[in-house]
Amino acid sequence: MGGAAVSGKTAVSGADVDERVVLAGIPLRNAVLTASGTFGYGTEFAPFLDLTRLGGFVAKSLTLEPRHGNPPPRIAETPAGMLNAISIENVGVTAFLEEKLPALPEGVVVIASAFGTEPGLYAELVARVTAHPRVAGIEINASCPHVKSGGIEFGQDPRLLAELVATVRRATSRPLLVKLSPNVTRIADMAKVCEAEGADGITLINAIQAMEVDVERRRPVLSNILGGLSGPAIRPIALRMVWQAAQAVRIPICGVGGITNAEDAVKFLLCGATAVQVGTQNYLDPTAAVGIAQGIADYARRHGFTRVADLTGALLSPKGQ
Amino acid sequence: MGGAAVSGKTAVSGADVDERVVLAGIPLRNAVLTASGTFGYGTEFAPFLDLTRLGGFVAKSLTLEPRHGNPPPRIAETPAGMLNAISIENVGVTAFLEEKLPALPEGVVVIASAFGTEPGLYAELVARVTAHPRVAGIEINASCPHVKSGGIEFGQDPRLLAELVATVRRATSRPLLVKLSPNVTRIADMAKVCEAEGADGITLINAIQAMEVDVERRRPVLSNILGGLSGPAIRPIALRMVWQAAQAVRIPICGVGGITNAEDAVKFLLCGATAVQVGTQNYLDPTAAVGIAQGIADYARRHGFTRVADLTGALLSPKGQ
Amino acid sequence: MSANHGHAFPHPPTRSRARVLANLPEGHGRRLRLAVPDWPGSQPGQFLMLGAGAEGGAVRRDPLLPRPMAVYRELGGRGDAADCAAGERVIEVLFRVVGRGTALLADLREAERVPLVGPLGRGFAQVEADPSTPDPNATPGPASGPAILVGGGTGIASLYEWARVLAARGRAVAVLLGARSAGDLLGWLDFEALGVGLIGTTEDGSAGVKGLVTGPLADRLRESVGATVYAVGPTPMMRACAEIAAAHGARCYVSLENPMACGFGVCLGCAAPRRAGGFALVCRTGPVFPAQEIDWAGLP
Amino acid sequence: MSANHGHAFPHPPTRSRARVLANLPEGHGRRLRLAVPDWPGSQPGQFLMLGAGAEGGAVRRDPLLPRPMAVYRELGGRGDAADCAAGERVIEVLFRVVGRGTALLADLREAERVPLVGPLGRGFAQVEADPSTPDPNATPGPASGPAILVGGGTGIASLYEWARVLAARGRAVAVLLGARSAGDLLGWLDFEALGVGLIGTTEDGSAGVKGLVTGPLADRLRESVGATVYAVGPTPMMRACAEIAAAHGARCYVSLENPMACGFGVCLGCAAPRRAGGFALVCRTGPVFPAQEIDWAGLP
Numbered sequence A, B: 001m002g003g004a005a006v007s008g009k010t011a012v013s014g015a016d017v018d019e020r021v022v023l024a025g026i027p028l029r030n031a032v033l034t035a036s037g038t039f040g041y042g043t044e045f046a047p048f049l050d051l052t053r054l055g056g057f058v059a060k061s062l063t064l065e066p067r068h069g070n071p072p073p074r075i076a077e078t079p080a081g082m083l084n085a086i087s088i089e090n091v092g093v094t095a096f097l098e099e100k101l102p103a104l105p106e107g108v109v110v111i112a113s114a115f116g117t118e119p120g121l122y123a124e125l126v127a128r129v130t131a132h133p134r135v136a137g138i139e140i141n142a143s144c145p146h147v148k149s150g151g152i153e154f155g156q157d158p159r160l161l162a163e164l165v166a167t168v169r170r171a172t173s174r175p176l177l178v179k180l181s182p183n184v185t186r187i188a189d190m191a192k193v194c195e196a197e198g199a200d201g202i203t204l205i206n207a208i209q210a211m212e213v214d215v216e217r218r219r220p221v222l223s224n225i226l227g228g229l230s231g232p233a234i235r236p237i238a239l240r241m242v243w244q245a246a247q248a249v250r251i252p253i254c255g256v257g258g259i260t261n262a263e264d265a266v267k268f269l270l271c272g273a274t275a276v277q278v279g280t281q282n283y284l285d286p287t288a289a290v291g292i293a294q295g296i297a298d299y300a301r302r303h304g305f306t307r308v309a310d311l312t313g314a315l316l317s318p319k320g321q
Numbered sequence C, D: 001m002s003a004n005h006g007h008a009f010p011h012p013p014t015r016s017r018a019r020v021l022a023n024l025p026e027g028h029g030r031r032l033r034l035a036v037p038d039w040p041g042s043q044p045g046q047f048l049m050l051g052a053g054a055e056g057g058a059v060r061r062d063p064l065l066p067r068p069m070a071v072y073r074e075l076g077g078r079g080d081a082a083d084c085a086a087g088e089r090v091i092e093v094l095f096r097v098v099g100r101g102t103a104l105l106a107d108l109r110e111a112e113r114v115p116l117v118g119p120l121g122r123g124f125a126q127v128e129a130d131p132s133t134p135d136p137n138a139t140p141g142p143a144s145g146p147a148i149l150v151g152g153g154t155g156i157a158s159l160y161e162w163a164r165v166l167a168a169r170g171r172a173v174a175v176l177l178g179a180r181s182a183g184d185l186l187g188w189l190d191f192e193a194l195g196v197g198l199i200g201t202t203e204d205g206s207a208g209v210k211g212l213v214t215g216p217l218a219d220r221l222r223e224s225v226g227a228t229v230y231a232v233g234p235t236p237m238m239r240a241c242a243e244i245a246a247a248h249g250a251r252c253y254v255s256l257e258n259p260m261a262c263g264f265g266v267c268l269g270c271a272a273p274r275r276a277g278g279f280a281l282v283c284r285t286g287p288v289f290p291a292q293e294i295d296w297a298g299l300p
């Protein structure tokens, strides 16, 4: 049940393995990004790691105007996971472009994340972000599970999703990833919609809608009642969805959900992801992403791959062991 | 984050609290059942506990004919959870009625679980089970997540589900629970279908479709590739679905998913469940269900409830703390 | 929203694997002494994030999140219980077992390792010098009148270094520590050793004055001119202290203890509602705040 | 499909919280000595399910599942390292750290508690007396000729009690233990003390005969008439033993080590494919099986 640990077996550095991947047209120095909402605007991590050693990072989802989130409590711990109901609190696109981006060191790959309540608002935001040279690509958050009039409808309804992707696609020629909601019956259908409407790639999964209760107070823990489940608990679900989507579409997939170490990350690559994002694990260990990239290279070497890119979809069938 | 431990605080026994509940017309001595597929045919647990101290148990899902399952590996451990792809291996309805049921002590409440690939097959099985006096109620498994031509389609499509429930309803006048698939966009819609077609109650959730990979072998761990995720990891998702379904229907709900102790069970009751089922935890501790029932009574007493039944839906709103 | 404070990190935090030097009973709580590689030193009122339990033979993903704990004491390069490797510095944390994370911290044994991120947040001096919302009633910048430090329960742990620093600077310092009973007056002997004015209160009268710590606070404020109150403890206590201070025209700072996932300003989980509207991140703008900034009714 | 064997539990299993008496290095592995309340005694070849790590100050839900381990030795009412409370009996488990669960078992300390369910499964004597599929080539019932016990790696742990019982019954017993290197020959001194014929092999030649344990097995079988082979170890080793035994017309029993969730026949996770079609539950019909029953190619 589960394999042996991946990292730490080889002392040799990853120099001989080509760690580079291209995600939806964005060249990355390695396959490990950090996930939106778990890496702030990047600068918060400067004390802990050299940001240029990341494949890249996806900034906190933006709205056109600055936005306050939900009242506390906003988070809860659950078995091997956590709930959040932040509600896309963010500095707004203007502050992002004028203050946050310029504060980042040269050479950091930044993917902006866009959120909105209507396709037109997404498109307006995407158009503004597109103009900035420091933005390497755009991820649209079609999946935020806790804003009532927001993402959940787009990511859960194929027609709404198609309209959203088509509208945003017209607004930018930059690499465009669509981050899907996991709260759907058939993820492959949603992936196909994105592909058909011209998305360059898909990110999955966002947090899964869930709930926690404080039995002593007899109340939901979160002020919002519902929140998004993230962390190791959801990894097997995320892995399944990445695998299903990879069977259904040809555009690249960025795998997210419960990744804590290189072994977890490799699972997503083998199931068809081109790159991965580290989320909740950044809270436990703000240096995690860099170690994971290194561990993937070690794995590739031990298994005779000269390019990390070749791990994508390299899963063998369960028979014939 | 999370409340304090529920059990063990009061030495007094639960005698002063009325532990009885009525689930879909089935009177139970307490609110704790054990879940299909995790409690065998009951007799396996006789060395560990007095079966009559359970609220009841749901037997392994049955098919008309005996059925072999998937080749190994069938299980995998995941963070705070496990995957299974057993594929409804069972002794068949005849052996169940003729060998398994008579082997059980008097006074054990048995709910039979029915599975099939077509509504007619479900109905035929349900009709046979209905005739047996030891069967207190029937749960139809509309949700098995890993049999390709089986449960997943019924539980995931409102029209198929309506046809299934209506067909089975005509085949029995016994208490009928429908166990729903969690792999859907809106669980409330599925709950409403069950209510409209005459189900007496709903059980949720079944295991969530998921996947695990062995990176050293570069293969899916399960021979079936996909399996069902159960255990504590899924509890917040199960709780959310129970809460959403409870908002949508008036028929009783039996809550399942990741319950390990009385505190977990109380969460489901507060969110609207009339009773709960303990699943994976039986593997860790075959005596778990009896302790959980006791812990629920203790909780009720400490919180001033004289009947466990009054815990159902007793969640307060998150505001006004 | 996360205000981007230039001074958010007087010493940039580090991530390390702290080594347990000692885990001792401390009344009804525990005193954890840690040797921390590359610990840069902290400001009074800062905190750290400690993994929920030892790094054992295998990674365990439940409980998942690290736990915020005040830096109780800095012992510098050397602990009482063991010598320190080069680059390690010794700090102490005081805590009570209230749930799974603290129960696992109570299980820590000598020589085990526990993941640590810190120091984090803004301490008393920093917030005083640069409050996120300038107090309209007071001159910004360090206070100079008498300092009244009020600690309730484990909130006591946030005050020791501040008492020490203020006393060393020559400020008149009174420390009022309140708890349920004698065993909850964590760190009492350390505070005594500081030689500052020290009053203890217990709800059950098992030590010091019987009653709540707010009683002696009001007494002190009646006697003092230009005092500043620094209160750390349960929310109702801090709120009461803030009201008493306001009634006496005294400045008041509090240190909030919202649940946290990251501790360094990225999860946005620790938001506290501001009286002026919107939210402040407890881990980044706080945990120390001017009391009048907080919308007390909006705290959970 | 789970066959409902009347004799599935010679002693009905119990669930208890075992107390760690000792956790000692044993070559490259560990020897865990446990005091088990209400332990009813086990049959050679039975196993138990051990929680993955100590019951600490708090419940940890990861790793989740208990781990199957052979009952290596029964020490009766008294251990070497500590006295036993009334009702407790002492057993030993030998294991190697191969993943998270065994790493956490290696972390167990004296006096800690670990959840235990057992004894489970059907041992050698029971399967011999009542094989689930009668061997068409052999008279059912206990064998009487020479017994050749072949252990590979941690499979050694399943054989000690069987060797002891067979020797006590006066059967001619040869024990062949094979491992990668000397440190992997777990329990060697205990087997020596039994006074049975004992041969060790190591792949690196660091102890005993260099090579695989299948070499001495073939030698023995050439010399013996009416021998029965009992082989426990990695699947390829057991399969090879079964083939060698068949080539010499000897009966062969093996003990399978499929991953398990429950250990008592309800999860249906441990299924092993039968040569005759369908599946057998390793935890309930096994773990001991007549070798010719197993569809080796279908094992993962």
Ligand SMILES: Cc1cc2nc3c(=O)[nH]c(=O)nc-3n(C[C@H](O)[C@H](O)[C@H](O)COP(=O)(O)OP(=O)(O)OC[C@H]3O[C@@H](n4cnc5c(N)ncnc54)[C@H](O)[C@@H]3O)c2cc1C
Pocket: B001, B002, B003, B004, C047, C067, C068, C069, C070, C071, C093, C094, C095, C096, C097, C098, C099, C100, C101, C102, C103, C154, C155, C157, C158, C256, C257, C258, C259, C260, C287
């Ligand atoms: C900046 C900061 C500094 C702190 N310093 C200290 C310290 O020096 N010593 C100390 O003992 N504690 C301190 N705390 C509180 C400490 O973090 C919590 O007690 C701890 O996280 C609880 O973890 P648990 O797993 O044991 O409890 P959980 O199982 O998470 O919770 C158990 C109970 O504690 C409550 N609780 C959970 N988190 C908090 C919290 N952050 N504050 C108050 N109650 C909580 C829960 O609502 C629940 O009732 C501090 C908190 C913060 C934010």
Ligand SMILES: Cc1cc2nc3c(=O)[nH]c(=O)nc-3n(C[C@H](O)[C@H](O)[C@H](O)COP(=O)(O)OP(=O)(O)OC[C@H]3O[C@@H](n4cnc5c(N)ncnc54)[C@H](O)[C@@H]3O)c2cc1C
Pocket: A001, A002, A003, A004, D047, D067, D068, D069, D070, D071, D093, D094, D095, D096, D097, D098, D099, D100, D101, D102, D103, D154, D155, D157, D158, D256, D257, D258, D259, D260, D287
């Ligand atoms: C009936 C029975 C008796 C056993 N007796 C013993 C014993 O006496 N001593 C002993 O050391 N081990 C014994 N085992 C094997 C032991 O259960 C596994 O080594 C253990 O469960 C691995 O747990 P883990 O968490 O450390 O490894 P995991 O992280 O679960 O797995 C690590 C590696 O071990 C492999 N593995 C997992 N489970 C098993 C298994 N059941 N058998 C073989 N490999 C496995 C995995 O594929 C993986 O490569 C027995 C198994 C069974 C079924």
Ligand SMILES: Cc1cc2nc3c(=O)[nH]c(=O)nc-3n(C[C@H](O)[C@H](O)[C@H](O)COP(=O)(O)O)c2cc1C
Pocket: A035, A036, A037, A038, A060, A061, A084, A086, A088, A113, A141, A179, A205, A206, A207, A229, A230, A231, A232, A234, A256, A257, A258, A259, A277, A278, A279, A280, A281, C267, C268, C269
């Ligand atoms: C506190 C928190 C805030 C998040 N905010 C966002 C967000 O603003 N936009 C977004 O697309 N995803 C957001 N996510 C989801 C993560 O990017 C990621 O998809 C999810 O957490 C699963 O990955 P993980 O298990 O590695 O955390 C957030 C997650 C957390 C835990």
Ligand SMILES: Cc1cc2nc3c(=O)[nH]c(=O)nc-3n(C[C@H](O)[C@H](O)[C@H](O)COP(=O)(O)O)c2cc1C
Pocket: B035, B036, B037, B038, B060, B061, B084, B086, B088, B113, B141, B179, B205, B206, B207, B229, B230, B231, B232, B234, B256, B257, B258, B259, B277, B278, B279, B280, B281, D267, D268, D269
């Ligand atoms: C090994 C295994 C087999 C299962 N078999 C069935 C089944 O036959 N029928 C069914 O309705 N549910 C089956 N389930 C699902 C459980 O009844 C339950 O819905 C699910 O495991 C979630 O609860 P838990 O987290 O408490 O285990 C099975 C679960 C497991 C782990």
Ligand code: FES
Pocket: C259, C260, C261, C262, C263, C264, C265, C266, C267, C268, C269, C270, C271, C281, C282, C283, C284
């Ligand atoms: S704890 Fe403050 S933002 Fe994460």
Ligand code: FES
Pocket: D259, D260, D261, D262, D263, D264, D265, D266, D267, D268, D269, D270, D271, D281, D282, D283, D284
């Ligand atoms: S381990 Fe054999 S049925 Fe569960």
